[in-house]
Amino acid sequence: MLLDRSVLLTLGGLCSTHAFAIPPRKGTALSKIGTQEHLFPFLGGAAPYFSYPGSYGIPIGPPSHCELQQIQLLARHGERYPTKSSGKKLMKTWNKLKEYPHSFNGSLSFINDDYEFFVRENENLEMETSLKNSVNALNPYSGEMDAKRHAQQFLALYEGFLEGNREFAVFASSSERVHDTAEFFIESLGDKFQVSLQVVSEDPSAGANTLSAGYACPAWDPDAYTEIIGNYSTKYLTDIAERLNNENRGLNLTESDANNLFSWCAYELNAQGYSDMCDVFTMEELIHYSYNDDLSSYYQDGPGYSMIQAVGANYFNASLKLLKESDRLDQKVWLSFTHDTDILNYLTTVGLFDDGHKLNATYVPFRNHVFHKSWIIPQGARVYTQKFQCDNESYVRYVVNDAVIPLESCSEGPGFSCKAENFYKYAGERLAGQNFLEACNTSSVSNNTELTFFWDWKSAHYNASLLNE
Numbered sequence: 001m002l003l004d005r006s007v008l009l010t011l012g013g014l015c016s017t018h019a020f021a022i023p024p025r026k027g028t029a030l031s032k033i034g035t036q037e038h039l040f041p042f043l044g045g046a047a048p049y050f051s052y053p054g055s056y057g058i059p060i061g062p063p064s065h066c067e068l069q070q071i072q073l074l075a076r077h078g079e080r081y082p083t084k085s086s087g088k089k090l091m092k093t094w095n096k097l098k099e100y101p102h103s104f105n106g107s108l109s110f111i112n113d114d115y116e117f118f119v120r121e122n123e124n125l126e127m128e129t130s131l132k133n134s135v136n137a138l139n140p141y142s143g144e145m146d147a148k149r150h151a152q153q154f155l156a157l158y159e160g161f162l163e164g165n166r167e168f169a170v171f172a173s174s175s176e177r178v179h180d181t182a183e184f185f186i187e188s189l190g191d192k193f194q195v196s197l198q199v200v201s202e203d204p205s206a207g208a209n210t211l212s213a214g215y216a217c218p219a220w221d222p223d224a225y226t227e228i229i230g231n232y233s234t235k236y237l238t239d240i241a242e243r244l245n246n247e248n249r250g251l252n253l254t255e256s257d258a259n260n261l262f263s264w265c266a267y268e269l270n271a272q273g274y275s276d277m278c279d280v281f282t283m284e285e286l287i288h289y290s291y292n293d294d295l296s297s298y299y300q301d302g303p304g305y306s307m308i309q310a311v312g313a314n315y316f317n318a319s320l321k322l323l324k325e326s327d328r329l330d331q332k333v334w335l336s337f338t339h340d341t342d343i344l345n346y347l348t349t350v351g352l353f354d355d356g357h358k359l360n361a362t363y364v365p366f367r368n369h370v371f372h373k374s375w376i377i378p379q380g381a382r383v384y385t386q387k388f389q390c391d392n393e394s395y396v397r398y399v400v401n402d403a404v405i406p407l408e409s410c411s412e413g414p415g416f417s418c419k420a421e422n423f424y425k426y427a428g429e430r431l432a433g434q435n436f437l438e439a440c441n442t443s444s445v446s447n448n449t450e451l452t453f454f455w456d457w458k459s460a461h462y463n464a465s466l467l468n469e
């Protein structure tokens with residue numbers, strides 16, 4: 001087996017301190033690390049981070065004759081273990097497989113080879129994957145590494161701008177994995193920065209003063225569009241279950257077991273760096289899974305659910321206010337960390353991934369399809385808003401997962417940006433009539449009617465208790 005130099009170096013380091021830490025069988029497994037990245041876009045946003053696959057090729061640094069005025073980031077936490085509820089479902093399927101009394105044939109035969117389920121401790125559920133809790137010490141996809149790498153890319157890209165902006169607050173919602181991501185990111189920035197981490201409550205009682213408007217939205221109904229979503233054919237799941245059951249007489253996998261195997265594959269990648277379970281699927285099945293996931297996100301948290309534009313307005317209003325006040329505010333760098341659905345809600349209000357075609361449940365659209373959920377909010381997703389000045393004129397644009405995504409109706413500026421004046425007009429139109437508090441019935445859970453933490457963190461000191469959710 002050929003290992004690349006970085007793996008050998010890491011192995012060398014590990015071997016000196018833990019001479020017997022790596023069981024010999026893992027040798028074969030190690031060679032699989034890095035070979036499954038082509039599957040990441042098909043795993044519904046649960047796979048490790050990957051850059052936006054549909055990049056238009058626009059350089060993501062500020063255009064050469066322009067000077068940055070403000071940077072905002074809204075990022076998802078990094079790679080993680082399954083949530084408690086998805087862990088429960090996975091355990092059910094794993095118990096079925098564990099109790100199968102015969103050797104496995106076909107794509108499940110890796111289980112014969114002393115396979116150990118990747119969630120080794122229940123307390124890992126909901127948590128960010130780290131060097132410490134990863135199944136495999138060489139896991140290149142841990143949330144910890146992702147956040148630290150992201151911070152290094154951030155430093156490299158904005159080097160000059162950060163020179164004069166070394167003191168700022170970073171905001172994290174109060175989920176433990178979100179908080180941990182922010183901490184890893186800050187740690188990686190290094191000691192030249194004075195960063196104050198503000199942990200903003202994501203309890204419903206936070207109301208509008210939150211990075212997670214979804215939790216303060218009792219009116220949100222996950223089943224509002226079940227009828228449309230439910231029309232998507234799940235034949236791909238039946239096919240998988242049947243294939244595995246035919247290969248293994250007496251195995252009784254159901255459609256929902258087959259569905260669980262996809263998140264098994266994704267989360268095992270987060271925790272271990274590779275997953276034999278990913279090899280169970282054909283590419284066609286992965287495409288179906290991925291589109292099925294697009295469909296449900298589109299109608300639960302995206303442009304397909306009319307209420308979402310109001311939910312995302314809570315953060316977009318604040319972002320817009322920061323942009324307008326950029327000259328006046330001392331802080332020029334606004335970094336925030338939260339959950340996937342919150343970012344999706346916000347981007348829905350911005351209208352960045354809505355081409356006006358409603359997603360349909362009768363076929364997979366290939367040509368007219370911009371709403372790829374996994375491309376937008378993979379683990380570690382990062383949405384930057386850049387405001388820069390070129391020849392006395394200000395411009396705004398978005399960079400999503402390492403790709404500039406121009407606004408379709410406003411991209412005449414340098415680097416396909418939008419003139420600030422026109423951007424404010426555009427944003428005003430997207431926000432017109434969008435009332436988060438009313439649409440969500442937030443007053444039934446909180447009296448907070450405004451997002452203020454960006455402006456009052458120095459006096460309010462946000463230090464919410466961390467939640468395991």
Ligand SMILES: Cc1ncc(C[n+]2csc(CCOP(=O)(O)OP(=O)(O)O)c2C)c(N)n1
Nearest residue numbers: 076083214215217220301311338339340341
């Ligand atoms: C508008 C809206 N309100 C409420 C919810 C309920 N909800 C489900 S998951 C979630 C946040 C955390 O989601 P998770 O899938 O654990 O995302 P991750 O932490 O992996 O980013 C919320 C608020 C929602 N999805 N959308």
